[in-house]
Amino acid sequence: MPTVRLAFTSAPRYVRTARLVGVAMARRAGVADELLDEVRQAVGEACGRAVARHQRHGIQELIRVEMTDDGPYTVRVIDACGAAPCPKAAGEGGDDDEDTDRMADTLLAGLVQDLQIRSGPEGTEVTMVWPVRRRSYGR
Amino acid sequence: MELSLATREVAGHTVVEVRGEVDVYTAPELRERLLEIIDGGATRVVVDLRPVDFMDSTGLGVLVGALKRLRMAEGDLSLVCDSEKLLKIFRITGLDRVFALHESVEAATTGPAAG
Numbered sequence: 001m002p003t004v005r006l007a008f009t010s011a012p013r014y015v016r017t018a019r020l021v022g023v024a025m026a027r028r029a030g031v032a033d034e035l036l037d038e039v040r041q042a043v044g045e046a047c048g049r050a051v052a053r054h055q056r057h058g059i060q061e062l063i064r065v066e067m068t069d070d071g072p073y074t075v076r077v078i079d080a081c082g083a084a085p086c087p088k089a090a091g092e093g094g095d096d097d098e099d100t101d102r103m104a105d106t107l108l109a110g111l112v113q114d115l116q117i118r119s120g121p122e123g124t125e126v127t128m129v130w131p132v133r134r135r136s137y138g139r
Numbered sequence: 140m141e142l143s144l145a146t147r148e149v150a151g152h153t154v155v156e157v158r159g160e161v162d163v164y165t166a167p168e169l170r171e172r173l174l175e176i177i178d179g180g181a182t183r184v185v186v187d188l189r190p191v192d193f194m195d196s197t198g199l200g201v202l203v204g205a206l207k208r209l210r211m212a213e214g215d216l217s218l219v220c221d222s223e224k225l226l227k228i229f230r231i232t233g234l235d236r237v238f239a240l241h242e243s244v245e246a247a248t249t250g251p252a253a254g
Binding site for chain 2: 012013015016019037040041044045047048051052097099100101103104106107110111
């Protein structure tokens with residue numbers, strides 16, 4: 001059961017909000033400080049990937065982000081771009097888009113040790129898990 | 140932090156200083172600026188990433204796109220970067236072998252042997 005849920009349209013400006021919340025939650029969950037930059041980058045990549053997929057295929061539905069800090073810190077980013085091919089909306093990025101997609105996947109794989117990307121008819125779910133070390137307050 | 144861009148000429152190179160966050164929201168602005176510069180005839184372009192606080196794969200995609208366009212025009216794109224956080228994403232994506240990465244604008248603009 002996620003402790004925080006976000007849902008946003010595929011407007012790129014909301015990716016920053018998701019990054020900020022993702023890092024704040026990670027800190028609260030007890031993820032080590034030296035991993036917070038990786039959390040920020042990975043949440044940004046996963047959400048940016050979802051935004052790009054929604055925009056490219058003209059999908060109006062919301063992108064969902066679920067964060068769970070009960071146990072290892074878990075972030076799920078769920079898009080509504082299913083495995084079935086949808087028509088591509090007109091884009092201007094061209095080759096740059098393909099490079100970006102490749103690099104987003106490479107970065108996710110390189111940054112997150114516990115990563116799963118599952119695609120189904122409803123959409124794609126990126127699940128990222130980070131270990132936590134509970135802090136002893138008042139030390 | 141929003142993106143801000145400043146362009147200046149240094150030793151025959153066009154240097155673009157990028158400040159703030161380069162992500163899926165702001166990267167189109169950087170793409171537009173680099174295209175303007177390349178379309179304007181610049182062939183030696185340096186992008187100074189030292190004041191960048193965050194960059195995602197969209198930003199990397201823009202830099203790769205600019206490099207490809209410059210190479211077609213027999214030009215080149217160099218980067219200035221001294222942040223371990225950013226260097227790490229260049230290493231993970233293998234782009235540290237694609238771009239000339241320098242620690243200072245001076246090193247990036249003083250010839251191919253520099254940096």
